[in-house]
Amino acid sequence: MSTIVMLRALRKPTSYVFSPYPSSHFASMSRFISTLILAEHEDGAIKPSSLSAVAAAGALSEGNSISMLLAGAGPSLQKAASHAASIHPSISQVLVADTNKLSHPLAEPWAELVHLVQQKDGYSHIIAASSSFGKNILPRAAALLDVSPITDVTEISGPQLFVRPIYAGNALCTVRYTGGDPCMLTIRSTSFPVPSISADSKSNAATISQVDLSTFSEDADRKSRYVKHTSQETERPDLGNARIVVTGGRGLKSAENFKLIEKLAEKLGAAVGATRAAVDSGYVPNELQVGQTGKIVAPDLYMAFGVSGAIQHLAGIRDSKVIVAVNRDADAPIFQVADYGLVADLFEVLPELLEKLPDKK
């Protein structure tokens, strides 16, 4: 092992961040790092959350050889593959699994695909974003490979050393992976912002190769079938990536009143979020829920109206840069995390904000 360690140390003294704790895993740390990213694509483009996974892979080590795995079928997949090949200079290879069995991201064939690719190429790390896609597929693939996955990593301190929130973000747990290859992670996208890429990096395109699916099991997709997908069409930015998020809670009292939140969001070019109470009362659909069991957001500005600030909700917003809370109850826990609080009736504040805020756009 020593040769590789020394070579790496010479090449880049900052590649490793050793923990202050004695480790008996130097052997495993000296392994060559190569990462496979399970990527999601939509309309011929790689989703932003998968680009965060590239940023996370970059944090594992310098000189990490990164491959991106895409699956699906048809022209949209090919378009996404060329997008992937040119999107980031550190991606060295794009693997494409083109088959109708993977035209929908079902866990059963996807996990088998990951298993197949890992058997062939032997990556040291496999990463997916902590989206509903990543959380559905990666643990299943990990079980097939007999390794423990690590969920929702927010910080990478070394190739085997990770920080992740537990107890709804009320504690941070540092874990060391001591098992064999691959080390499998889902990463919290908001913790790994994608660096902007300069235009000239496009010359540095990755190779695109097809995954050999000849050994792909026939019945892999027969046990589960995709039926349909329903979603609310919206012009507003995606909740997970928005720069500003405006959220309403039980204090809005009705779906009708929630429209005030939507109006304010439109004015600010913001995404709309909701608490569990607002979703349960039927003011807005589930997919807008922010918190431990909903979406985790970390916008530049988070504005909460009629939100009390339960533990489970705060879990989803605590990394926001600026938090604004408007609530009638001065004792509401939300004020303990808010940078700016306004104790007032939101039905008076919202119209006033709508009137006085400058128009975005």
Add this chain to the structure above:
Amino acid sequence: MKIMVALKRVIDYAVKIRVKPDKSGVETNNVKMSMNPFCEIALEEALRIKESGLASEVIAVSMGPAQCVDTLRTGLAMGADRAIHVDTSSLLYPLSVAKLLKALVDAEKPGLLILGKQAIDDDCNQTGQMVAGLLKWPQGTFASKVVLDKEKQVATVDREVDGGLETLCLDLPAVITTDLRLNQPRYATLPNIMKAKSKVIKKVTPAELNVEIKSDLETVQVTEPPKRKAGVIVSSVDELIDKLKNEAHAI
């Protein structure tokens, strides 16, 4: 058809947790423990399926130290028919739990295994997916609606995914993990709590199930998250807009 439901004992969701001063973990001594909320939803769903005549028996299982029996007893009081406790003091990560569950499924042969989508302590969101992988069963994760068709032996599952809802059709046997929206769990009534005392909780060990508990993860430390610096209370909308513009530069 039998349904197996996995239950986890965790710190009650309403408790404000405390990190131990030696950073070894979270204080669990003298802290209120309860059934993981997602597990309650899983059990409720199993009970509703049984009550609609589509299942014959609901088996609740839990793994961990002796106190897990309390959680199983709660499950029996809600209406589970019998329970299995895998008795171990070893630290269990989801991979081990999934292996233990697979062994129990192999022994009991249920047609459906229902779990919560995540435990609110480790927030892993892995066990259901992992046991489905080990069993080579299809999985319906983050379910907000489950419809069983006994004739065709399929389950139609609505899943809560990032962009909305996704509907899948799964061949039975299958693994389902529950989202919050699936149902409203019932309370155990006093007569049912009394009845639960005479229901059977079978105790097994990992060794009896031929499962070796080993771990490829090590907790290095548990710390408190950084505190946010104290904010200010503004007195008017004008002041708020002014602060956001000129102090925070957020709008």
